[in-house]
Amino acid sequence: MTATAERPATTIFRRPRSKTGIWSWITTVDHKRIGIMYGYAAFAFFIIGGLEAILLRVQLSQANAEFLTAGAYNALFTMHGTTMIFLFVMPASAAFMNYLLPLLVGARDVAFPRLNALSWWVFFFGAIFLYSTFFFGTSLPPIGPDAIPGNLPDGGGPGSFNWISGSPDGGWFGYQPNAGPFYSPGTAMDYWAGGLQILGLSSLISAVNFIVTTFNMRAKGMRLMRLPVFAWMTTVTAFLLLFSLPIIAVALFMVTIDRQFGSLFFAATAGGDPILWQHLFWLFGHPEVYILILPAMGIVSEVFPVFSRKPLFGYSAVVFAGAAIAFLGFGVWAHHMFASGITPVAQAAFGLATMTIAIPTGIKIFNWLGTMWGGRLRFTTPMLFAIGFIAMFTIGGLSGVTHSIVPSDWQQTDTYYIVAHFHYVIFGGAVFGLFAGLYYWFPKYSGRMLDEKLGKWHFWLQFIGFNLTFAPMHWLGLQGMVRRTWKYAPEMGLEGWNQAVTAGAVIIAISILIFMWNWARSRRRGRVAGMDPWDARTIEWMTPNPTPEHNFSEPLEITKLDHFWHLKYDEDEEGRPRRREDADAMLEHLEDVGNNPREPIHLPSSSFFPFLVGLGVPIIFYGIIYHTSIAGKALIVGGILLILASCVGWGIEPVDEPHYGDHDEEHGEEPVAEEGELVDD
Amino acid sequence: MSAEHQHPTPSQYWKIAGILAVITAIEVALFYIDRELELGALNAWMLIALSAMKFVMVIGWFMHLRYEKGLVSRFFAAGFGLAIGVYAIVLAALGVIVIRGG
Amino acid sequence: MTDVAHVEPVHEEHESTGVPTLKLGMWIFLSSEFLFFGALISNYLLYSNRAGFEGLYPAEIYDIPFTSVSSFVLLMSSLTMVLAHNALSRGDQHGTRTWLFATAALGAVFLGGQVFEFTEFIVNYGMKLTSNPAASAFYVLTGFHGIHVAIGVFLLLSLWGISHRRGGLSEKSGLNVEMVGLYWHFVDIIWIVIFTVVYLISLPPA
Numbered sequence: 001m002t003a004t005a006e007r008p009a010t011t012i013f014r015r016p017r018s019k020t021g022i023w024s025w026i027t028t029v030d031h032k033r034i035g036i037m038y039g040y041a042a043f044a045f046f047i048i049g050g051l052e053a054i055l056l057r058v059q060l061s062q063a064n065a066e067f068l069t070a071g072a073y074n075a076l077f078t079m080h081g082t083t084m085i086f087l088f089v090m091p092a093s094a095a096f097m098n099y100l101l102p103l104l105v106g107a108r109d110v111a112f113p114r115l116n117a118l119s120w121w122v123f124f125f126g127a128i129f130l131y132s133t134f135f136f137g138t139s140l141p142p143i144g145p146d147a148i149p150g151n152l153p154d155g156g157g158p159g160s161f162n163w164i165s166g167s168p169d170g171g172w173f174g175y176q177p178n179a180g181p182f183y184s185p186g187t188a189m190d191y192w193a194g195g196l197q198i199l200g201l202s203s204l205i206s207a208v209n210f211i212v213t214t215f216n217m218r219a220k221g222m223r224l225m226r227l228p229v230f231a232w233m234t235t236v237t238a239f240l241l242l243f244s245l246p247i248i249a250v251a252l253f254m255v256t257i258d259r260q261f262g263s264l265f266f267a268a269t270a271g272g273d274p275i276l277w278q279h280l281f282w283l284f285g286h287p288e289v290y291i292l293i294l295p296a297m298g299i300v301s302e303v304f305p306v307f308s309r310k311p312l313f314g315y316s317a318v319v320f321a322g323a324a325i326a327f328l329g330f331g332v333w334a335h336h337m338f339a340s341g342i343t344p345v346a347q348a349a350f351g352l353a354t355m356t357i358a359i360p361t362g363i364k365i366f367n368w369l370g371t372m373w374g375g376r377l378r379f380t381t382p383m384l385f386a387i388g389f390i391a392m393f394t395i396g397g398l399s400g401v402t403h404s405i406v407p408s409d410w411q412q413t414d415t416y417y418i419v420a421h422f423h424y425v426i427f428g429g430a431v432f433g434l435f436a437g438l439y440y441w442f443p444k445y446s447g448r449m450l451d452e453k454l455g456k457w458h459f460w461l462q463f464i465g466f467n468l469t470f471a472p473m474h475w476l477g478l479q480g481m482v483r484r485t486w487k488y489a490p491e492m493g494l495e496g497w498n499q500a501v502t503a504g505a506v507i508i509a510i511s512i513l514i515f516m517w518n519w520a521r522s523r524r525r526g527r528v529a530g531m532d533p534w535d536a537r538t539i540e541w542m543t544p545n546p547t548p549e550h551n552f553s554e555p556l557e558i559t560k561l562d563h564f565w566h567l568k569y570d571e572d573e574e575g576r577p578r579r580r581e582d583a584d585a586m587l588e589h590l591e592d593v594g595n596n597p598r599e600p601i602h603l604p605s606s607s608f609f610p611f612l613v614g615l616g617v618p619i620i621f622y623g624i625i626y627h628t629s630i631a632g633k634a635l636i637v638g639g640i641l642l643i644l645a646s647c648v649g650w651g652i653e654p655v656d657e658p659h660y661g662d663h664d665e666e667h668g669e670e671p672v673a674e675e676g677e678l679v680d681d
Numbered sequence: 682m683s684a685e686h687q688h689p690t691p692s693q694y695w696k697i698a699g700i701l702a703v704i705t706a707i708e709v710a711l712f713y714i715d716r717e718l719e720l721g722a723l724n725a726w727m728l729i730a731l732s733a734m735k736f737v738m739v740i741g742w743f744m745h746l747r748y749e750k751g752l753v754s755r756f757f758a759a760g761f762g763l764a765i766g767v768y769a770i771v772l773a774a775l776g777v778i779v780i781r782g783g
Numbered sequence: 784m785t786d787v788a789h790v791e792p793v794h795e796e797h798e799s800t801g802v803p804t805l806k807l808g809m810w811i812f813l814s815s816e817f818l819f820f821g822a823l824i825s826n827y828l829l830y831s832n833r834a835g836f837e838g839l840y841p842a843e844i845y846d847i848p849f850t851s852v853s854s855f856v857l858l859m860s861s862l863t864m865v866l867a868h869n870a871l872s873r874g875d876q877h878g879t880r881t882w883l884f885a886t887a888a889l890g891a892v893f894l895g896g897q898v899f900e901f902t903e904f905i906v907n908y909g910m911k912l913t914s915n916p917a918a919s920a921f922y923v924l925t926g927f928h929g930i931h932v933a934i935g936v937f938l939l940l941s942l943w944g945i946s947h948r949r950g951g952l953s954e955k956s957g958l959n960v961e962m963v964g965l966y967w968h969f970v971d972i973i974w975i976v977i978f979t980v981v982y983l984i985s986l987p988p989a
Contacts, residue, residue, distance in 0.1 A: 111804050204815065212808045215752070218799040242811065243763055246819035254826070254923065263912050263919035265826065271836050272916045276829060279771045280822060330767060334774065346774050648941070691869055698862035705858060709851045712983045725984045732979035735858075736972050743865050744968045750802055753810050760814025764821035777829050 015605035015653060027606035029113035032547055034120045035099030036445065041124060042092035048131075049083035050512065052076045054505055061502040063490035073486035074169035075139070075188075081172030082192065085292065086199050087127050089426065092434050093295035094123075094206060097234045100441065101210060103540035103547065104231040106219025106556045111212040113604040114650065115205055121614025122202035129618035130195025137166035138186035168192035171484065173285065174255065176266035176277040181259045187625050190259055194621035197252045200245045201617065207241035210234055219539075221558035225316060228538040232319045233298025236326045240287045240294070243330070248284035251277060260624060278340055282333035290329040292426055293393075294322055296433025297364060300386040303436050304368050306536050307383040308375025309577065311562055314367045321360035321367075328357050338406050339413040347406045354404035361397055365390060380534075381455030385436035388463050392428025396421055399474065414484070417477025423470045435462075435515075443533050447546040448526030454518040458511050465507030472497040472504075531587045537565035544594040553597035609650040616642035689742055697742050704731050809962050813969045820973050823927055827920040827981055834988040836915035842987040844908050846900065853896035854978045857932075860889035861971045864964045871960050876951035879960070880943060886967065887939035890932050897929050921981070928977060931970045938963045 018024040025033065056076050059068040068076065098116065102109050110116045168188040170179030179189045214227070214235040254265045255277075264270040266277050305312045312318060334342055334350040342350075368390055377383070399421040403409045412418055435458075442450045481494050488494050529545045542564050543551055560566045567586060569577040580586075616639045623635030689697070708731050715724040741747045746754055772778045798804060831842060863885040870878030901922070904910045912922045942963060946952045952960065 112808065207815075208808050208812050211811050212804055215800050216798050216802070216804045216807055222799070239759075242815045243760060243818050246815050247767075247822050250819060250822035250826070253927075257912075257919070257923060261912060263923065264916045265830075265919055267916070270915060271830075271833060273775065273829065276771075276775065276826065279774065283767055283771070330763060331770075342774055644937070651941070688869070688872075691866055694862060694865050694869065698859060701858050702855065705851065705855055708979065708983060709847065712847055728979050728983050732975050735975045739861055739968055739972050739975065743861050743971075744965055749810075750800065752800055753802055753807065756811055757814045760817040764817040767818075768821045768825040772825055772828060775829055 026611050029117045029604045031098050031102050031109050035095045038091045039095035042088050045083050045087035049080050052080040057502040057505045060498050063495050064487050070486045075167035078168050089292045089430050101234050104228045107217035110209050112209050114607050117610035119202045119206040121611050125614050125618045126198030133191035134166050137188035137191045139188040140186040176274040180266050190625045193252045193255045203241045204245045207238040210238040219556040226561045229301035230298035233294045233322050236322050237291050237294045240291050240326050244284045244287035251280035278337050282336040286333040287329045292430045296430040299433045299437035300389050303382050303386040304371040306534050307378045308372050310375040313370030318367050321363040324360040338409045351404045351406050382436045382440035384459045385432050389432040396424025415477035416473040416481045420470050420473035443529035443545045444547050446523050449529050450522045451518050458515045461511035465504045468504030469501050472500050531591045537562040539564050544591045550601040553593045609646045612646035809965050823924040827924050830916040830920045831985045832988045838914040839910045840917050840987040841921040842985045850982050853893050856889050857893045857974050860886050861968050864967050868960050868964050880946045883943045887936050890936040935967045
């Protein structure tokens with residue numbers, strides 16, 4: 001082949017080769033490194049969103065408190081919700097998916113490694129874009145006679161928090177026309193709409209990548225019904241993202257065009273229909289709820305069998321229930337709109353559809369309980385978090401069913417009962433599940449174990465703090481405490497429980513500090529994990545800890561569900577698991593081969609271009625916000641040119657060593673040119 | 682790509698394009714006929730049926746979906762079906778599509 | 784197929800479904816585009832015949848003969864696209880180049896028609912993006928479709944540029960011509976729907 005000789009001559013591009021240092025992280029296409037970056041970024045935003053929540057709770061700990069102005073309060077609850085959903089739970093789930101999906105299906109990397117890096121960089125720059133609103137954004141008083149004094153961050157008061165004044169304040173749901181150009185004339189809501197748009201783009205790219213990875217990159221013998229449940233839930237989540245993000249993309253474009261270019265989609269005075277926004281938003285927003293919870297369900301479905309020493313009870317039922325939840329999730333959006341004036345027929349239909357979601361959810365819960373039933377339970381920290389997940393999620397699920405009864409929902413709409421409900425499912429559910437995953441898979445990342453004693457302190461404090469925070473919100477809500485309102489009168493008698501709630505929030509904060517201490521310490525000085533520290537069942541544990549860059553050294557051939565377990569165990573006469581005699585030798589062999597592959601393994605080459613394309617996206621959105629000025633127009637043009645140029649570079653950059661196979665041969669949606677061009681056919 | 686050889690030949694592609702052109706001409710003709718005769722809903726349904734034929738022909742032959750594995754068709758149909766379903770419900774809820782009770 | 788050596792996967796993990804990975808990704812991406820355009824079309828249907836807006840409704844000023852011609856142009860660009868792919872699969876580099884360029888040119892003609900139509904509506908009739916929600920919906924729907932066509936033209940011209948290299952487009956690029964083709968046909972079927980639903984069926988309020 002003349003190609004190899006020609007290659008350096010025909011191109012000015014060289015693939016970056018750093019293996020360490022900042023450039024190696026900027027140019028990496030390794031799914032594990034990308035997952036780690038997602039994880040740390042998500043955790044940073046968890047802290048930021050948590051601090052926002054603490055400020056809200058300080059304000060609410062007393063009746064008629066003057067700690068925050070109404071405007072600052074609006075800004076903080078908007079950013080708290082937006083941060084926790086789009087910048088914490090979604091990227092934290094993405095961290096697990098990135099790190100684990102290729103390992104779970106038995107692949108070298110995801111289907112499109114560079115697109116995967118692109119997802120991450122688009123997310124990263126999108127998050128920076130969204131938070132740059134604090135520096136560049138403005139929220140101005142509403143235009144016209146509807147101005148409400150004190151409704152803005154800079155309205156004075158001892159805790160006016162002027163630095164918040166650039167923050168979006170229209171709620172994470174951005175209801176129209178409140179978040180439109182008339183009532184929110186500053187640029188803050190443009191930052192919100194643009195930021196969500198960019199984050200959505202990132203997730204859409206990931207979704208395509210993960211679906212293709214699951215379907216096309218499986219190891220030999222890894223049939224779909226042998227996939228670990230987390231891989232299944234990743235795929236189901238990816239489908240939810242795939243089909244729901246285009247909807248919110250259109251809705252956000254409509255908002256941006258309304259605000260920036262004067263279209264009239266949601267301008268009620270000109271005949272526009274604000275209810276359309278609600279439909280489009282919740283058409284995305286309800287699947288989004290399952291996007292948050294399904295990965296956590298996948299995680300606990302991995303944790304329960306390991307710590308019960310039993311196979312997952314009803315594997316196929318768990319998988320199909322996950323898919324059913326996703327499917328039904330597209331048919332229930334209007335239950336967020338029972339108080340918005342939809343017809344009785346629609347209310348009845350959506351109420352019924354909502355109730356049916358309880359069926360697949362119940363199937364899952366009973367399957368997890370069935371997995372534990374009669375098992376040899378080990379109450380390790382991941383197991384505790386997983387059990388906490390079931391208990392808390394069930395409470396949240398049951399209060400959710402009460403919303404599906406329309407008259408009951410009218411009573412509960414916009415009260416703290418709703419706040420209690422969704423924190424039980426998202427914090428009690430998703431976040432507990434994510435922590436279970438962190439404790440469970442920490443050895444894969446670091447090669448060490450998180451400290452169990454600190455872990456149990458973390459769990460119990462978080463569990464107690466969580467319930468102290470969110471359980472009283474049920475009764476506060478039923479007593480009539482309304483959401484999104486910065487004050488309540490002392491004679492309402494709400495102060496006592498509110499103080500309990502604030503105390504609970506502080507306890508959660510302490511538990512998180514313990515976790516951070518545990519993490520920082522264990523990463524360097526934790527107990528060395530060795531191979532298979534949990535006596536696990538799935539094939540990601542067939543690689544050494546920490547996972548080597550190339551994942552698996554030898555081709556796999558999957559023969560069963562829980563393949564790894566069956567390599568270690570067979571059954572005695574009574575059907576009980578009996579460790580094979582050669583199990584330890586096999587583990588030793590796996591560790592040795594895993595760290596010292598017998599033949600050279602070619603990995604996807606690093607690339608600068610995902611970083612550059614990702615950088616171009618927010619530049620365009622800055623330009624749109626300031627499009628009336630020359631600088632804004634220049635930013636739009638510059639951003640587009642940067643993206644186009646980077647795409648061309650992406651297309652024609654060469655592969656390092658063409659002799660070995662390389663996943664990176666596959667490219668994304670910009671098949672401008674391929675390495676193949678450089679080869680004379 | 683074992684299925685490659687089954688793909689249509691250029692002359693077949695030209696024929697398909699010819700059919701597509703004829704359907705488009707019929708559609709435009711229907712638009713003007715409707716102005717005279719005021720067919721109303723019948724006209725709308727005929728136009729939808731004709732454009733559905735074009736839609737299916739382009740997907741099936743030009744995009745070669747007929748020759749792909751069933752999995753691809755299922756993914757593609759899922760997106761299409763979901764879009765039709767949810768937006769029909771949205772339009773019904775907003776009163777654009779009116780369901781007449783019997 | 785001299786480059787088999789480095790196209791061959793390490794493991795057998797590639798293409799568990801038998802569908803090429805890039806092609807599977809493209810189909811999955813396109814399936815999500817239905818939801819994107821569905822939202823825009825629904826938006827137009829919501830406003831296109833809602834009574835009581837100020838100013839003109841798009842359906843009052845459509846130039847059906849003109850739009851029919853530009854629709855025909857886009858439809859025929861799908862023909863030239865498959866002919867390009869077909870020529871490449873037969874190893875006919877010259878034909879591939881010609882048909883790729885013809886496709887891009889037809890796409891550009893369609894875009895030119897759209898620019899003309901928008902100018903006509905805005906300058907001669909005074910129907911702007913800001914006139915009423917129906918006009919907003921019309922411009923945003925057809926505008927986003929136009930952006931998709933423009934991206935397609937960019938991709939086609941890139942392929943056309945590459946095809947002039949020594950050796951022309953390779954087998955692997957054959958897959959890429961197919962990818963761009965899938966995208967291009969998709970943009971075409973969306974226009975088939977828009978032409979019928981938005982131009983031919985939609986009526987201004989009585």
